[in-house]
Amino acid sequence: MLFETLKLYPSWDIEKTAIPQRSRLYHLEPIGIGTPYVESLTGYVQRIAHEHCVTVRRLTITEIAPLMGKEAKLLDESISKVFGTGRDRTAFNGTGLMATNLVGAMSALTRRLDLHYLTLLPWAQVISKRGLLRRHRAWCPKCYQEWHDNHTSVYEPLLWSINTAQVCPYHHQPLQEQCPHCHQQQLTISGDSRTGHCNKCGKWLGNNRHKTVVTSLIKSEAERNRQLNIVNNLGELVAVTPTLNSPPNLQKVSNTISTYILQVLKSSIPAFSRQSGMNKATIGLWCKGKVIPQIDNLLVLTHYLELSLLDFLTTDLLLAESKNILKEPKLNVVKQARKSYTHLNLERKQVLNVVLIEVLKEYPAPSLEDVALR
Numbered sequence: 001m002l003f004e005t006l007k008l009y010p011s012w013d014i015e016k017t018a019i020p021q022r023s024r025l026y027h028l029e030p031i032g033i034g035t036p037y038v039e040s041l042t043g044y045v046q047r048i049a050h051e052h053c054v055t056v057r058r059l060t061i062t063e064i065a066p067l068m069g070k071e072a073k074l075l076d077e078s079i080s081k082v083f084g085t086g087r088d089r090t091a092f093n094g095t096g097l098m099a100t101n102l103v104g105a106m107s108a109l110t111r112r113l114d115l116h117y118l119t120l121l122p123w124a125q126v127i128s129k130r131g132l133l134r135r136h137r138a139w140c141p142k143c144y145q146e147w148h149d150n151h152t153s154v155y156e157p158l159l160w161s162i163n164t165a166q167v168c169p170y171h172h173q174p175l176q177e178q179c180p181h182c183h184q185q186q187l188t189i190s191g192d193s194r195t196g197h198c199n200k201c202g203k204w205l206g207n208n209r210h211k212t213v214v215t216s217l218i219k220s221e222a223e224r225n226r227q228l229n230i231v232n233n234l235g236e237l238v239a240v241t242p243t244l245n246s247p248p249n250l251q252k253v254s255n256t257i258s259t260y261i262l263q264v265l266k267s268s269i270p271a272f273s274r275q276s277g278m279n280k281a282t283i284g285l286w287c288k289g290k291v292i293p294q295i296d297n298l299l300v301l302t303h304y305l306e307l308s309l310l311d312f313l314t315t316d317l318l319l320a321e322s323k324n325i326l327k328e329p330k331l332n333v334v335k336q337a338r339k340s341y342t343h344l345n346l347e348r349k350q351v352l353n354v355v356l357i358e359v360l361k362e363y364p365a366p367s368l369e370d371v372a373l374r
Contacts, residue, residue: 035239038117038118038159041118042089044118046156046195057191061082064106090133091133093118094129094132094133095132117241123237123241126248126250126293126313127293128294128295130294138160139156142170142206144206148196155195159235162234164234165231167227176205179200181198184201237309248313253289276301
């Protein structure tokens with residue numbers, strides 16, 4: 001009798017597959033994280049709106065506003081109550097509360113946890129908000145055109161929104177702030193924003209046939225090299241942001257400045273002020289950790305000390321010095337004789353009191369130099 005061989009078939013797993021929680025908007029990956037040309041947060045919002053085939057205005061009113069504590073019904077098709085007016089909108093790429101709020105809203109809508117890298121928030125403790133971001137939108141026409149011709153995503157790099165970045169690091173030409181078609185400047189983001197297009201007239205900004213007056217700002221090779229050095233320092237800073245173990249803090253930077261002046265340069269704050277041309281009071285406040293340095297001052301300081309901006313903000317100075325990594329710029333400090341001071345008599349004290357009381361009542365307040373002359 002023949003016995004049929006039984007064939008064993010694999011069993012089926014009938015348990016339901018765990019489906020991850022879905023995001024309200026597309027889980028769109030930001031462009032360029034970990035590179036000098038990382039996308040800006042305002043540019044990311046524009047790309048999200050484009051992918052959903054809606055305007056930035058509609059996306060803001062229906063999706064972003066409720067998550068930022070704004071009543072959509074009161075907006076009346078205007079995004080100014082969400083994004084602010086004028087130069088306030090540049091702050092969304094910066095280090096303050098507005099950037100934090102927009103990151104939170106967009107993270108909730110897209111379920112992405114890396115959107116803070118599209119801003120300068122990780123550097124909030126060591127770079128001041130003052131003078132950090134430019135008031136108007138800026139772009140490189142050649143970058144736009146190359147991305148378009150290569151059929152890659154057209155986007156707005158974070159580097160373009162930083163005020164001290166004046167040139168494109170790849171094409172070595174000044175960034176433009178004026179539309180070549182309608183000759184108007186634009187806000188960083190608006191209800192009608194389209195990446196690569198003018199917010200006013202809607203025309204393509206990648207056409208490089210038009211010449212603008214900004215090209216005349218860089219008149220010498222030395223100035224062009226200086227601008228390239230600045231933009232490369234800034235690009236290095238934003239590129240390394242995702243790899244930071246912890247955000248740099250102000251106390252560490254103030255200690256670095258003090259150590260450089262007192263130990264490495266073998267100098268004092270007044271002598272360093274005379275040599276570098278920087279304000280003595282400002283340097284003193286930096287050393288005490290009472291003021292966050294502005295980006296332009298940091299770039300001047302690091303250029304004088306022959307350090308990159310990244311190394312200055314992140315490197316352990318004392319460890320580097322022990323390994324003989326740091327250079328020691330030579331300072332020809334001229335010792336000045338101490339000034340002799342005389343005590344004020346009662347009459348002069350009364351006169352000074354009167355002057356100071358008058359100064360306190362003035363608006364706007366006069367400068368310290370003016371007060372001293374009085």
